[in-house]
Amino acid sequence: MPSIYYLYSMEALFNSLAYFVPIGEAEKEIISNLFTEKQFKKGELFLQEGKVCRHAGFILKGLMRYYLTRDGEEKTFYFSRENEFICNYESFVPQIPSLKSIEALEDSTVCMISYDNLNLLYSTMANGERLGRLILEQVFVEALQNLNSFYVDTPEERYEKLLKAHPDLQQRIPQYYIASSVGVKPQSLSRIRKRLSMY
Amino acid sequence: MPSIYYLYSMEALFNSLAYFVPIGEAEKEIISNLFTEKQFKKGELFLQEGKVCRHAGFILKGLMRYYLTRDGEEKTFYFSRENEFICNYESFVPQIPSLKSIEALEDSTVCMISYDNLNLLYSTMANGERLGRLILEQVFVEALQNLNSFYVDTPEERYEKLLKAHPDLQQRIPQYYIASSVGVKPQSLSRIRKRLSMY
Numbered sequence: 001m002p003s004i005y006y007l008y009s010m011e012a013l014f015n016s017l018a019y020f021v022p023i024g025e026a027e028k029e030i031i032s033n034l035f036t037e038k039q040f041k042k043g044e045l046f047l048q049e050g051k052v053c054r055h056a057g058f059i060l061k062g063l064m065r066y067y068l069t070r071d072g073e074e075k076t077f078y079f080s081r082e083n084e085f086i087c088n089y090e091s092f093v094p095q096i097p098s099l100k101s102i103e104a105l106e107d108s109t110v111c112m113i114s115y116d117n118l119n120l121l122y123s124t125m126a127n128g129e130r131l132g133r134l135i136l137e138q139v140f141v142e143a144l145q146n147l148n149s150f151y152v153d154t155p156e157e158r159y160e161k162l163l164k165a166h167p168d169l170q171q172r173i174p175q176y177y178i179a180s181s182v183g184v185k186p187q188s189l190s191r192i193r194k195r196l197s198m199y
Numbered sequence: 200m201p202s203i204y205y206l207y208s209m210e211a212l213f214n215s216l217a218y219f220v221p222i223g224e225a226e227k228e229i230i231s232n233l234f235t236e237k238q239f240k241k242g243e244l245f246l247q248e249g250k251v252c253r254h255a256g257f258i259l260k261g262l263m264r265y266y267l268t269r270d271g272e273e274k275t276f277y278f279s280r281e282n283e284f285i286c287n288y289e290s291f292v293p294q295i296p297s298l299k300s301i302e303a304l305e306d307s308t309v310c311m312i313s314y315d316n317l318n319l320l321y322s323t324m325a326n327g328e329r330l331g332r333l334i335l336e337q338v339f340v341e342a343l344q345n346l347n348s349f350y351v352d353t354p355e356e357r358y359e360k361l362l363k364a365h366p367d368l369q370q371r372i373p374q375y376y377i378a379s380s381v382g383v384k385p386q387s388l389s390r391i392r393k394r395l396s397m398y
Contacts, residue, residue, distance in 0.1 A: 070351055090343045093336045099351060122332065129328035133321065136332060137292045140339045144289045147346040152269055152298060 009037065009060045012083055013111050016058065020134040021127035030125045034117040040064075040104035046086060047102040053091035055112045059084055062108020063172055067180075068100045076180035078146055079105075079169060085139060086110065105173060155184040156192050208236065208259045211282055212310050215257065219333040220326035229324045233316040239263075239303035245285060246301040252290035254311045258283055261307020262371055266379075267299045275379035277345055278304075278368060284338060285309065304372060354383040355391050 010032060014023050017031070037060070040046060046064055047053050059082050066078040066088070077100070080086045091098035095115060113121065122128040149158055159182045163170060170178070179189035209231060213222050216230070236259070239245060245263055246252050258281050265277040265287070276299070279285045290297035294314060312320065321327040348357055358381045362369060369377070378388040 068347075068351060075350060089336070090340050090347070093340050099347060122329070127328075129326075129332050130321070133328050133332040133335060136335045136339060137288070140335060140342075141289050141292045143339075144342060144346075147343075148267075148289070148298060150349075151274060152267060 009109065010035070010111065012060055013058045016083060017131060021131045027125055030121060034121050035111040035113045038110050038112050040108040040110060042104055042107050044104050045101055046104065046110070047088055047091070047098055047100070049099060049101045050097050052095055053088045053098050054095075055114055056085065056087035056092060056118055057110040057112045059086055060109040060111060062110070063105045063169075064108060065103050065105050065173075065177060066100050067103070074180065076177045078143075078181065079166070079173065079177075081166070081169070081172075085135065087139075089136075089139070089143075105177070150183060155182045155188065156195070158182045159189070159192055160196070208308065209234070209310065211259055212257045215282060216330060220330045226324055229320060233320050234310040234312045237309050237311050239307040239309060241303055241306050243303050244300055245303065245309070246287055246290070246297055246299070248298060248300045249296050251294055252287045252297050253294075254313055255284065255286035255291060255317055256309040256311045258285055259308040259310060261309070262304045262368075263307060264302050264304050264372075264376060265299050266302070273379065275376045277342075277380065278365070278372065278376075280365070280368070280371075284334065286338075288335075288338070288342075304376070349382060354381045354387065355394070357381045358388070358391055359395070 010028075013031065013035065014028055017023050017027075021027075023031075035058075038057075040062065046057065049069060059080060061082050063079060063081040064086055065076055066080075067074050067076045069075075086102060088098050088100050088102060090096075091100075092115065118132075122132045125131070149161065153161065159178070162178065162182065175189060176186045179186040182189060182192075184192070209227075212230065212234065213227055216222050216226075220226075222230075234257075237256075239261065245256065248268060258279060260281050262278060262280040263285055264275055265279075266273045266275045268274075285301060287297050287299050287301060289295075290299075291314065317331075321331045324330070348360065352360065358377070361377065361381065374388060375385045378385040381388060381391075383391070
């Protein structure tokens, strides 16, 4: 039987899904049955490079980082945090080994759903397919905008966008991860921050 | 009344969609009513940077190129050709101005559907939402794999992947566009091709 804390936490997931389709009692029951809550300690991996991404998640609390390792160097792509979805779709959708890792940057609580259970949700919940389509559209567009920004924006512009989208992240993420996600070395990020603080 | 040629062409679209969900007579009628055929001359734009992408398409015949312009230089990202979908989802989904252009590299014939009609298709066709979800999953994964490959692959590896996925494209696409999509100058592509031909 789910604890009161558990039900309370799930509310955040219900609210996020209700942005896309109506979530009534019947839908809440299906969702509660198909998702399970999992804790990640700071530094623990949600997904390891080389393994198949078998779960999608919704972060109730915490912060995670997407990265890949190339020639021994880590390249940070993206951050996800509370009230956001977490999944490496390139691995999850075709169920093939992941090129990226996802790591908890803080102690995190995540509502997890397995690949099979997500497909069950799509097919059994009212508007399940519509929900899947609308969420995919959102994460797809966000992912493409982020990746494109590596081409079209300067590191300074990327840094400004990150701060604007997530003003609190500057305090929560170590500067070398921010630098990597912006596409510069930590020293260059310091210079960018100094320049920006002059305005 | 649609011509026989038109019905024949639409078959390619029906077949592609039938890969995802059953397409019977009722579905064919909805699809035929919501899509319209359009010709693009070589060099003509399917989508212009700065404009909102108001249509998604399915290429019946031809070949198109996605690119963006930065500091006066064109950067080619991707190619789509017959029996593939064509759309800049970053602009289409949120209906905001596009950062990229899409240009016909050959005289092309495309089945076009407007944003509103696609939403009508999702909501009125049996399995319409499911169809949308499954197509999005496919294009999402392909787009991410392509963009990630800029980080994880060498230009030589990107070139080999392009040839493997589309062996005929080498003859159909000017070498400077291939070079750009691989991430090198045309001279470097010549060297890569020479190296590869030695094996």
